[in-house]
Amino acid sequence: xxxxxxxxxxxxxxxxxxxxxxxxxxxxxxxxxxxxxxxxxxxxxxxxxxxxxxxxxxxxxxxxxxxxxxxxxxxxxxxxxxxxxxxxxxxxxxxxxxxxxxxxxxxxxxxxxxxxxxxxxxxxxxxxxxxxxxxxxxxxxxxxxxxxxxxxxxxxxxxxxxxxxxxxxxxxxxxxxxxxxxxxxxxxxxxxxxxxxxxxxxxxxxxxxxxxxxxxxxxxxxxxxxxxxxxxxxxxxxxxxxxxxxxxxxxxxxxxxxxxxxxxxxxxxxx
Amino acid sequence: xxxxxxxxxxxxxxxxxxxxxxxxxxxxxxxxxxxxxxxxxxxxxxxxxxxxxxxxxxxxxxxxxxxxxxxxxxxxxxxxxxxxxxxxxxxxxxxxxxxxxxxxxxxxxxxxxxxxxxxxxxxxxxxxxxxxxxxxxxxxxxxxxxxxxxxxxxxxxxxxxxxxxxxxxxxxxxxxxxxxxxxxxxxxxxxxxxxxxxxxxxxxxxxxxxxxxxxxxxxxxxxxxxxxxxxxxxxxxxxxxxxxxxxxxxxxxxxxxxxxxxxxxxxxxxxxxxxxxxxxxxxxxxxxxxxxxxxxxxxxxxxxxxxxxxxxxxxxxxxxxxxxxxxxxxxxxxxxxxxxxxxxxxxxxxxxxxxxxxxxxxxxxxxxxxxxxxxxxxxxxxxxxxxxxxxxxxxxxxxxxxxxxxxxxxxxxxxxxxxxxxxxxxxxxxxxxxxxxxxxxxxxxxxxxxx
Numbered sequence: 258x259x260x261x262x263x264x265x266x267x268x269x270x271x272x273x274x275x276x277x278x279x280x281x282x283x284x285x286x287x288x289x290x291x292x293x294x295x296x297x298x299x300x301x302x303x304x305x306x307x308x309x310x311x312x313x314x315x316x317x318x319x320x321x322x323x324x325x326x327x328x329x330x331x332x333x334x335x336x337x338x339x340x341x342x343x344x345x346x347x348x349x350x351x352x353x354x355x356x357x358x359x360x361x362x363x364x365x366x367x368x369x370x371x372x373x374x375x376x377x378x379x380x381x382x383x384x385x386x387x388x389x390x391x392x393x394x395x396x397x398x399x400x401x402x403x404x405x406x407x408x409x410x411x412x413x414x415x416x417x418x419x420x421x422x423x424x425x426x427x428x429x430x431x432x433x434x435x436x437x438x439x440x441x442x443x444x445x446x447x448x449x450x451x452x453x454x455x456x457x458x459x460x461x462x463x464x465x466x467x468x469x470x471x472x473x474x475x476x477x478x479x480x481x482x483x484x485x486x487x488x489x490x491x492x493x494x495x496x497x498x499x500x501x502x503x504x505x506x507x508x509x510x511x512x513x514x515x516x517x518x519x520x521x522x523x524x525x526x527x528x
Numbered sequence: 529x530x531x532x533x534x535x536x537x538x539x540x541x542x543x544x545x546x547x548x549x550x551x552x553x554x555x556x557x558x559x560x561x562x563x564x565x566x567x568x569x570x571x572x573x574x575x576x577x578x579x580x581x582x583x584x585x586x587x588x589x590x591x592x593x594x595x596x597x598x599x600x601x602x603x604x605x606x607x608x609x610x611x612x613x614x615x616x617x618x619x620x621x622x623x624x625x626x627x628x629x630x631x632x633x634x635x636x637x638x639x640x641x642x643x644x645x646x647x648x649x650x651x652x653x654x655x656x657x658x659x660x661x662x663x664x665x666x667x668x669x670x671x672x673x674x675x676x677x678x679x680x681x682x683x684x685x686x687x688x689x690x691x692x693x694x695x696x697x698x699x700x701x702x703x704x705x706x707x708x709x710x711x712x713x714x715x716x717x718x719x720x721x722x723x724x725x726x727x728x729x730x731x732x733x734x735x736x737x738x739x740x741x742x743x744x745x746x747x748x749x750x751x752x753x754x755x756x757x758x759x760x761x762x763x764x765x766x767x768x769x770x771x772x773x774x775x776x777x778x779x780x781x782x783x784x785x786x787x788x789x790x791x792x793x794x795x796x797x798x799x800x801x802x803x804x805x806x807x808x809x810x811x812x813x814x815x816x817x818x819x820x821x822x823x824x825x826x827x828x829x830x831x832x833x834x835x836x837x838x839x840x841x842x843x844x845x846x847x848x849x850x851x852x853x854x855x856x857x858x859x860x861x862x863x864x865x866x867x868x869x870x871x872x873x874x875x876x877x878x879x880x881x882x883x884x885x886x887x888x889x890x891x892x893x894x895x896x897x898x899x900x901x902x903x904x905x906x907x908x909x910x911x912x913x914x915x916x917x918x919x920x921x922x923x924x925x926x927x928x929x930x931x932x933x934x935x936x937x938x939x940x941x942x943x944x945x946x947x948x949x950x951x952x953x954x955x956x957x958x959x960x961x962x963x964x965x966x967x968x969x970x971x972x973x974x975x976x977x978x979x
């Protein structure tokens with residue numbers, strides 16, 4: 258524990274108090290790296306991009322995954338086979354997925370614009386446009402990770418008791434009422450688990466973004482992680498990068514605590 | 529001895545031509561000193577039984593050298609252990625290993641435009657002059673008169689130290705689609721003004737044809753702008769260490785970049801790197817493509833290209849002030865921490881010898897720095913590159929200047945100015961963006977030069 262978690266962590270905090278670029282002398286600067294960070298437009302923008310990306314990459318798969326779970330929970334022919342096919346994206350390697358999507362996004366030669374043209378829609382610039390790049394990257398995340406949400410929710414649905422449904426039906430409840438007042442509250446703890454996993458994954462997303470857009474065009478999809486990578490491994494600004502890590506860690510910690518709190522509340526509500 | 533003296537004077541002359549300046553003259557030992565150093569004839573087997581480690585970049589050139597390591601081992605009796613990793617990772621690993629003070633390699637491949645200043649500032653490479661001027665250490669095959677000027681400029685420090693041997697040149701050229709040019713009766717442009725004009729005339733969005741294509745992706749896009757910058761007579765840094773990247777020349781170059789890319793470039797060009805540009809050109813959908821010279825092979829490959837036999841290889845048109853081809857290059861040096869500098873130096877000489885340089889050209893793995901390789905390769909029957917490509921290469925090398933400033937934080941330079949250029953494609957004002965980028969990068973440069 259000490260060697261692999263506590264020491265690197267303390268060391269990172271220590272390094273964040275230095276102005277050190279690999280190959281030069283390190284100078285102690287106290288909190289200066291943090292002050293600079295919070296006045297750095299590019300870093301602040303990267304925080305915004307991360308929040309935007311995370312919000313979309315959590316909410317959309319959560320909704321679609323729940324819908325998919327509800328569908329696959331019902332009995333219909335070939336359900337097993339279709340379920341297996343639906344979960345396949347999850348098993349693909351992120352970098353390979355990203356490379357394939359990069360080709361599909363290509364504005365002139367990509368298949369996505371071809372598909373748009375088939376239904377009579379104008380071509381889109383996808384990841385080549387500063388305004389569309391984040392939603393387009395989220396599209397990859399959705400394709401890749403909706404099955405995970407579905408599996409978690411499906412697990413929740415399988416464990417549901419049948420009695421509440423039977424008595425509600427006797428009382429004349431509609432399908433929507435069944436879902437809203439019985440299914441949703443009962444699977445809520447599972448949804449929170451899915452949300453926690455998705456949030457952590459989305460906040461730390463790197464491979465997809467790095468491969469597809471490298472944070473671009475310009476800095477339009479530069480998340481905290483990409484900014485951090487540049488500072489640490491392209492510019493070798495170790496002090497500055499360490500400060501980013503510390504701030505990033507604080508953000509993740511705050512998010513995790515918030516989600517755990519929500520989870521406790523749903524448990525109490527369910528109990 | 530007469531031959532040897534001739535070699536030395538040739539070496540010295542070339543070094544001076546390479547921009548080494550008067551310092552090189554003082555720093556290079558004279559012939560008298562050389563005689564004192566001489567310890568008998570050169571023998572490739574001198575270090576028989578030794579073992580060296582080389583650290584290469586995964587590329588067609590790295591692959592080619594590795595393939596022929598056996599030849600070096602047979603020639604010298606020195607065993608070679610080699611590691612090859614992708615460019616980006618090689619650069620990171622090099623920094624980390626050198627910083628440890630005990631790198632695992634004796635020989636390292638370097639990209640001059642990224643690593644030269646960084647390695648020089650930190651004294652990570654060995655000055656090769658003592659070995660270069662020792663008759664028993666340097667093969668008569670090593671003749672600097674045969675090395676292109678641009679390559680030597682990169683290999684030699686301003687104070688005359690020779691830190692590496694250059695292997696490959698990458699001058700920027702204009703690939704153009706002859707069929708599209710001929711269809712509209714347009715001649716290959718000789719000046720920037722003609723280039724803009726040609727792009728405007730050839731741009732035909734209704735047919736999906738772009739008049740011009742090049743890199744728009746940040747970082748990768750900077751050499752496109754600097755190609756214009758040099759032609760406008762601009763530079764990067766003045767004698768006082770101040771950036772000159774917001775001068776009128778720089779702004780004119782940026783405006784040219786902005787117009788060519790946003791008006792005559794394909795949709796989404798702000799996200800294009802060389803590979804997207806290449807695929808557009810391969811499809812016959814771009815009239816001109818400005819990039820490094822190393823793309824002839826895919827362009828002339830019938831399985832990949834729809835423009836085989838229709839590609840023109842043009843020397844960069846002349847700007848209002850001068851005609852310049854932005855140059856990039858790579859080479860190999862000996863680690864200053866190496867305990868086997870002699871065998872490592874032998875490896876460098878072998879890697880840059882005529883046979884390997886000719887092979888490199890024949891395999892289309894790069895553009896050799898040794899001029900004799902071109903004649904040798906063309907003489908062989910299996911040489912497939914078009915003659916115009918060879919001519920373009922030689923003409924470009926003759927007017928080449930470094931395409932990026934030779935500074936340590938070059939990656940940051942590319943990043944900061946790359947973002948500015950991408951913003952311009954998306955409509956931002958060139959003067960304003962350059963001013964902002966210059967103000968942002970100046971402190972980084974000051975700090976790096978002070979350190």
